[in-house]
Amino acid sequence: MSNDLLVLDQVRLDIPAGRDWRTLVENVSLTIAPGEAVGLVGESGSGKSMTARSVLRLAPPGARLSGRIEFDGTPVLDLGPRDLRALRTRRIAMIFQDPRAHINPVRSIGDFLTEAMVTHLSVPAREAHARAVRLLADVGIADGERRMRQHPHELSGGLLQRVMIASVLAVEPDLVLADEPTTALDVTTQSEVMAILDDLRRERGMAMLLITHDLELAAATCDRIAVMYAGRILEVQSAETLVQTPRHPYTTGLMVSRPSIDRVAHRLPVIAGRPVAAFEAGAGCAFQPRCTQAGPECLTGRPPLRELAGAHVACVRAEES
Amino acid sequence: MTEILVRADGLQKVFGKDMVAVDDVSFTVARGQSLAVVGESGSGKTTVARMLLGLETPTGGTISVCGRVRQGRAGSAERRRRAREIQIVFQDPYSSLDPLQHIGDVIETGLALHFPLTATERRTRALELLEAVGLTERHAVMLPRQLSGGQRQRVAIARAIAVEPKVLVLDEAVAALDVSIQAQILNLLADIRERTGISYVFISHDLAVVNQISDTAIVMAAGRVVERGPTAELLRTPQEDYTKALLAAVPRPGWKPRRRTPSPSGSPAGTP
Numbered sequence: 001m002s003n004d005l006l007v008l009d010q011v012r013l014d015i016p017a018g019r020d021w022r023t024l025v026e027n028v029s030l031t032i033a034p035g036e037a038v039g040l041v042g043e044s045g046s047g048k049s050m051t052a053r054s055v056l057r058l059a060p061p062g063a064r065l066s067g068r069i070e071f072d073g074t075p076v077l078d079l080g081p082r083d084l085r086a087l088r089t090r091r092i093a094m095i096f097q098d099p100r101a102h103i104n105p106v107r108s109i110g111d112f113l114t115e116a117m118v119t120h121l122s123v124p125a126r127e128a129h130a131r132a133v134r135l136l137a138d139v140g141i142a143d144g145e146r147r148m149r150q151h152p153h154e155l156s157g158g159l160l161q162r163v164m165i166a167s168v169l170a171v172e173p174d175l176v177l178a179d180e181p182t183t184a185l186d187v188t189t190q191s192e193v194m195a196i197l198d199d200l201r202r203e204r205g206m207a208m209l210l211i212t213h214d215l216e217l218a219a220a221t222c223d224r225i226a227v228m229y230a231g232r233i234l235e236v237q238s239a240e241t242l243v244q245t246p247r248h249p250y251t252t253g254l255m256v257s258r259p260s261i262d263r264v265a266h267r268l269p270v271i272a273g274r275p276v277a278a279f280e281a282g283a284g285c286a287f288q289p290r291c292t293q294a295g296p297e298c299l300t301g302r303p304p305l306r307e308l309a310g311a312h313v314a315c316v317r318a319e320e321s
Numbered sequence: 322m323t324e325i326l327v328r329a330d331g332l333q334k335v336f337g338k339d340m341v342a343v344d345d346v347s348f349t350v351a352r353g354q355s356l357a358v359v360g361e362s363g364s365g366k367t368t369v370a371r372m373l374l375g376l377e378t379p380t381g382g383t384i385s386v387c388g389r390v391r392q393g394r395a396g397s398a399e400r401r402r403r404a405r406e407i408q409i410v411f412q413d414p415y416s417s418l419d420p421l422q423h424i425g426d427v428i429e430t431g432l433a434l435h436f437p438l439t440a441t442e443r444r445t446r447a448l449e450l451l452e453a454v455g456l457t458e459r460h461a462v463m464l465p466r467q468l469s470g471g472q473r474q475r476v477a478i479a480r481a482i483a484v485e486p487k488v489l490v491l492d493e494a495v496a497a498l499d500v501s502i503q504a505q506i507l508n509l510l511a512d513i514r515e516r517t518g519i520s521y522v523f524i525s526h527d528l529a530v531v532n533q534i535s536d537t538a539i540v541m542a543a544g545r546v547v548e549r550g551p552t553a554e555l556l557r558t559p560q561e562d563y564t565k566a567l568l569a570a571v572p573r574p575g576w577k578p579r580r581r582t583p584s585p586s587g588s589p590a591g592t593p
């Protein structure tokens with residue numbers, strides 16, 4: 001039907017809480033085309049990580065995952081254990097904010113890099129080693145032979161994140177889920193890591209879902225951006241048009257409340273209150289308690305995503321702002 | 322003339338035998354001034370902050386706060402006086418709050434230590450302080466874990482300003498906060514400074530935040546100050562390559578991520 005590599009359709013994730021269920025992700029619909037970079041932007045607790053984990057069916061134990069998730073035409077929620085493992089190890093890779101927590105500290109960088117190739121791709125050990133050194137060069141680490149013998153604690157956060165990216169490249173996935181890959185890094189290192197990801201992605205035609213709370217980073221590195229709040233996607237637009245004409249009051253609020261290196265505001269325009277998780281949101285529009293545009297019509301049901309001048313917006317008053 | 326509250330002169334800190342974390346760092350902070358300290362991870366910012374607070378002893382150089390040179394271990398009376406001169410807020414307020422102490426008591430404990438107030442006066446003052454940082458009576462009876470990260474950061478700020486210090490050091494105090502909460506706290510800090518004339522030493526690697534909150538800045542690299550000046554000037558017309566590189570790395574409209582080294586071969590200079 002569609003050419004999309006990944007399709008999320010009304011994806012919902014609930015976790016058990018006593019005798020009740022708590023919604024963490026609520027009716028998320030999103031697509032990613034082959035080779036496309038999509039930014040998933042939102043504040044903490046909005047459900048970004050849970051959305052990404054849902055794609056790999058890595059939800060917390062006991063969770064209920066519903067809706068439709070299709071990867072390359074295959075329904076992910078119907079996959080058996082064997083196919084699911086293949087999906088996780090060969091076709092979709094994940095990069096995390098804190099590489100240190102995801103790389104075994106007692107094993108060498110070399111072991112970490114070659115393991116996936118040897119066990120999942122049946123690459124002979126010697127070849128895997130040579131390939132790992134080449135991959136390290138690709139991510140800007142020249143003295144690969146030496147690095148292969150080192151352990152995680154001997155590498156800075158920036159270097160370790162590059163190792164993580166190299167490990168992802170080793171399996172040449174079709175889709176990379178990058179969950180705040182640069183949040184723990186300096187801006188200069190962030191720039192470099194993003195450039196590396198960007199180059200390699202283009203060269204190899206990989207698609208990427210970039211999870212970040214930094215709208216400007218997403219705008220500069222992604223084709224499209226989805227803005228998430230309280231478990232829902234409130235707005236989707238091309239990166240270029242989103243920063244010029246944000247359609248959702250929340251997106252606008254995020255943009256103007258962020259300080260700038262070019263301007264000083266006497267006081268920053270703020271979004272009052274705090275961000276909430278899906279299960280904390282009341283009836284009606286989840287953003288309503290913090291929204292300056294809110295009216296009585298905002299309290300009747302969650303506004304669905306609808307098309308408006310090339311954008312998708314979940315706000316009943318989007319035309320007015 | 323503007324009164325100089327903090328004077329750091331030739332500060333040096335060596336850890337172990339030869340780990341030079343801070344090297345020949347000098348700056349002053351005047352009353353009501355907001356000084357930013359920027360630089361990459363590991364450049365020595367926190368070490369400078371810890372020396373200012375007396376949490377770390379300088380290997381070389383001097384620090385004077387409110388006209389008195391800081392040296393040696395302080396007795397309890399001296400420590401109390403110092404606490405009213407300079408306070409600090411860290412990035413993660415969770416670790417510095419007692420998990421079993423109610424928020425109201427957190428503030429009252431600080432007040433009891435420094436001011437001769439009756440229990441009623443103390444309670445009233447604690448509520449005023451919580452209100453000043455946008456919290457309410459409702460929060461006073463809560464425990465740290467019942468608050469959001471942004472709310473805990475407010476408590477840490479309220480606790481620090483409770484003793485009415487002349488200087489407040491903020492070490493990445495807004496770094497972990499959500500964009501919308503960060504903006505609220507930056508405004509709050511601006512309000513407090515306007516109202517009380519407090520001085521800030523604002524440590525951050527976020528140049529946009531620094532632009533908003535400070536009037537002067539020093540840029541640190543590998544323990545040394547590589548550039549200094551009025552923040553606006555420094556960000557608009559940086560002189561040093563290091564500052565230029567920091568600025569060039571900040572995402573903004575039209576920005577593209579760049580590798581430090583143009584080709585994938587060769588590890589960039591300066592990485593361990």
Ligand SMILES: Nc1ncnc2c1ncn2[C@@H]1O[C@H](COP(=O)(O)OP(=O)(O)OP(=O)(O)O)[C@@H](O)[C@H]1O
Nearest residue numbers: 015024042043044045046047048049050051060277
């Ligand atoms: N294992 C878990 N069990 C129960 N609730 C969880 C679990 N993990 C996350 N949550 C909750 O689910 C909601 C969404 O979390 P998620 O991690 O997806 O947010 P996020 O958008 O990635 O936030 P952040 O920017 O802080 O990483 C939050 O309210 C969080 O507290």
Ligand SMILES: Nc1ncnc2c1ncn2[C@@H]1O[C@H](COP(=O)(O)OP(=O)(O)OP(=O)(O)O)[C@@H](O)[C@H]1O
Nearest residue numbers: 336340342360361362363364365366367368369526
């Ligand atoms: N107690 C210590 N013992 C040994 N080395 C230390 C100690 N504290 C800090 N260092 C080292 O001193 C240098 C400066 O550290 P510092 O924490 O001051 O940097 P920073 O600029 O605050 O970095 P960040 O932005 O990551 O917080 C680093 O190389 C650090 O590893």
Ligand code: SF4
Nearest residue numbers: 285288291298315316
């Ligand atoms: S639907 Fe109403 S409350 Fe929600 S964002 Fe739009 S105007 Fe604001």
Ligand SMILES: [Mg+2]
Nearest residue numbers: 048049050179
């Ligand atoms: Mg997350």
Ligand SMILES: [Mg+2]
Nearest residue numbers: 366367368492
């Ligand atoms: Mg620090």
